[in-house]
Amino acid sequence: xxxxxxxxxxxxxxxxxxxxxxxxxxxxxxxxxxxxxxxxxxxxxxxxxxxxxxxxxxxxxxxxxxxxxxxxxxxxxxxxxxxxxxxxxxxxxxxxxxxxxxxxxxxxxxxxxxxxxxxxxxxxxxxxxxxxxxxxxxxxxxxxxxxxxxxxxxxxxxxxxxxxxxxxxxxxxxxxxxxxxxxxxxxxxxxxxxxxxxxxxxxxxxxxxxxxxxxxxxxxxxxxxxxxxxxxxxxxxxxxxxxxxxxxxxxxxxxxxxxxxxxxxxxxxxxx
Numbered sequence: 001x002x003x004x005x006x007x008x009x010x011x012x013x014x015x016x017x018x019x020x021x022x023x024x025x026x027x028x029x030x031x032x033x034x035x036x037x038x039x040x041x042x043x044x045x046x047x048x049x050x051x052x053x054x055x056x057x058x059x060x061x062x063x064x065x066x067x068x069x070x071x072x073x074x075x076x077x078x079x080x081x082x083x084x085x086x087x088x089x090x091x092x093x094x095x096x097x098x099x100x101x102x103x104x105x106x107x108x109x110x111x112x113x114x115x116x117x118x119x120x121x122x123x124x125x126x127x128x129x130x131x132x133x134x135x136x137x138x139x140x141x142x143x144x145x146x147x148x149x150x151x152x153x154x155x156x157x158x159x160x161x162x163x164x165x166x167x168x169x170x171x172x173x174x175x176x177x178x179x180x181x182x183x184x185x186x187x188x189x190x191x192x193x194x195x196x197x198x199x200x201x202x203x204x205x206x207x208x209x210x211x212x213x214x215x216x217x218x219x220x221x222x223x224x225x226x227x228x229x230x231x232x233x234x235x236x237x238x239x240x241x242x243x244x245x246x247x248x249x250x251x252x253x254x255x256x257x258x259x260x261x262x263x264x265x266x267x268x269x270x271x272x
Contacts, residue, residue, distance in 0.1 A: 009036075009073065010034040010035060010036055010070075010073075011035050011036060011037060011039075011071065011072055011166060011167045011199040012033065012034060012035035012058060012069075012070070012071055012167065012199065012201065013033070013034050013068075013069070013070045014031050014032060014033040014034075014067065014068070014069050015032055015067055015068045015069075016030055016031075016032065016066060016067035016068065017029075017030075017031040017032070017033070017057075017064050017066065017067035017068070017069055018030065018031070018064060018065045018066040018067055019050065019053055019054075019057055019062060019064050019065050020065050025223050026065055026223060027048075027049065027050030027053055027220075027223065028049075028050045028054070028220055028223055028224070028225055029065075029066070029223060030067075031067070031225055033218060033227065035167070035199045035200075035201060036199060037166070037197040037198070037199055038193050038194065038197040038198065038199065039193075039199050039200070039215050039216070040189075040190065040193055040200045040202065040210070040213050040214050040215050040216075041199075041200065041201050041202065041214070041215065041216050041217070041218060042202050042203075042204060042207060042210055042214045042216075042217050042218070043055075043201060043202065043203045043204070043217075043218045043219075043220065044204065044205070044207060044217055044218070044219045044220070045219055045220035045221050046221060046261050049220040049221055049222070050220050051171075051203040051220060052088075052171055052172075052203060054201075054203075054220070055085075055169050055171050055201065055203060057069060057076065058071055058076055058083075058167075058169055058201065059076060059080070059083065059085060059169065060075065060076030060077035060078075060079075060080060071083065071167065072166060072167065079167070081163065082163070082165055082166045082167065083165050083166070083167045083168075083169060084107075084160030084161055084163060084165030084167070084168045084169070084198075085160055085168075085169045085170075085171070086153075086156050086157050086160045086168070086169070086170040086171065086173045087156060087171055088171050088172045088173075088175055089149060089152070089153050089156075089172070089173065089174075089175045089176050089177065091145075091149065091152070092144050092145040092152060093145060094145050094146075095145070096143075096144065096145045097143070098143070098144050098145070099140070099141050099142065099143060099144065100131070100136060100139055100140050100141065100142055100143075100144050100147065100151075100155050101127055101128075101131060101140045101141060102144075103144045103155050103156075103159060104127050104130055104131060104136075104155060104158045104159045104162055105123065105127050105162075106159060107130075107158075107159035107160060107162040107163060108123060108126055108127065108162045108163060109123075126162055126164075127162060128140075129162075130158040130159070130161045130162040131158050133158065133161055133188075133191075133192065134154045134155075134157050134158045134161070134188050135154065135184075135188065136151065136154045136155060136158055139151060148181070149176055149177055149181065150177050150178070150180075150181030150184060150185065153173055153177060153181070153185055154184070154185065154188065156173070157170075157173070157185065157188055157189065157192075161192060164196075165198060166198060166199065167198065167199045167200075167201070168189065168192065168193070168198050168199070168200045168201070169201050170189060170200065170201070170202045170203060170204075171203050172203055172204060172205065173185055173189070173202070173204070174186070174204055174205075174206050174209055174210075175205070179209070182206060182209040183209050185209075186209040186210045186213060187213075189202065189210075189213075190210075190212075190213040202214075207230075207234065207256055207258075208255045208256060211230065211254075211255075211256065214230055215229070216228060216229060216230075216233075217229070217230055217233040217234060219233050219234075219238075219239070219242060221239075221242045221243050221261075222242075222243065222244075224242060225242075226238055226242050234249050234256055234258075235249055236248050236249045239258070239261065243260075243261060245260065246260055247259070247260040247261055248260055
């Protein structure tokens with residue numbers, strides 16, 4: 001039986017963590033990271049820097065090469081039933097005959113983590129609550145394949161929330177969404193962590209939609225990293241030092257634009 005975590009302690013703890021493959025340098029090493037209840041941590045970095053790999057480690061799918069890792073005070077595998085996972089955005093096949101509420105129900109039926117079944121009434125109540133939490137009640141009975149990309153991503157969040165997670169791991173949930181849907185998804189995740197004290201680890205290329213909500217940024221680059229508040233990490237000096245090459249971070253209308261990082265998606269600037 002999984003041990004109960006003491007309230008107020010870390011949801012995530014990595015100490016001296018490294019992860020790499022048999023050949024080549026590790027994606028990152030000597031990583032010390034804690035995530036506390038209600039904390040919103042954004043994970044940034046260029047393509048191939050190990051952002052998604054970090055989430056896979058927290059899910060217990062990839063073992064560390066060195067160091068230690070715990071989730072909810074136990075091993076990542078033992079913590080899975082209390083962890084919600086939002087995958088990268090992918091459009092559903094137009095012929096997929098699945099309603100929105102059915103998709104959310106998969107998260108509770110054990111489709112993802114092997115959870116036990118509830119009775120019909122409890123199951124429906126939990127699904128309805130998750131749909132309401134993300135604002136998806138209005139299209140709960142619509143075919144999921146006919147919904148917009150933003151609506152589909154809200155369903156993926158609802159699927160992650162249906163288990164009432166203490167930790168929410170989001171892997172590029174803003175990918176391929178327009179700015180309005182990026183804001184909507186970001187606000188839903190933030191509301192969850194504020195109302196339920198859920199910890200959030202949010203991998204993204206787009207810092208601006210989550211900028212109002214982020215407590216700390218973990219920036220991965222070339223096997224190294226830096227972590228701290230946005231105003232400390234997202235600066236020209238810090239990223240230039242991290243990458244070892246000139247990087248400019250410019251603020252335009254309260255938005256951040258990063259220039260000079262290979263494969264980095266420059267942040268979109270909002271019109272006045």
